[in-house]
Amino acid sequence: MAEFSKRLSKCYAQTDEPSECRGYADDYLECLHHTNEIARAKAIRAEFVRKAEQQAHEGRKAADILADGVIVGVGLIQREQAGAHAK
Numbered sequence: 001m002a003e004f005s006k007r008l009s010k011c012y013a014q015t016d017e018p019s020e021c022r023g024y025a026d027d028y029l030e031c032l033h034h035t036n037e038i039a040r041a042k043a044i045r046a047e048f049v050r051k052a053e054q055q056a057h058e059g060r061k062a063a064d065i066l067a068d069g070v071i072v073g074v075g076l077i078q079r080e081q082a083g084a085h086a087k
Contacts, residue, residue, distance in 0.1 A: 004028040 008028045011021035030036050 001031050004031045 004024070004027050008021060008024040011024045012018060015021060
């Protein structure tokens with residue numbers, strides 16, 4: 001952090017236009033508050049959750065197909081009839 005502070009102070013001391021030091025100021029503020037890092041972490045987490053939900057949904061589809069069995073999935077045996085015969 002001290003390095004960013006030194007660069008920013010040096011820039012302000014050597015320039016007549018404070019706007020020329022905007023990059024150093026942005027780096028210093030990022031070092032203090034980690035706003036970009038936090039935003040990046042939130043985006044990564046959101047994408048991870050989205051993909052996990054998608055994979056879980058696809059997994060449920062596959063599990064439903066496997067639970068139905070191949071014959072039931074083709075429609076040769078109706079689920080309700082298969083359940084009634086099992087009782």
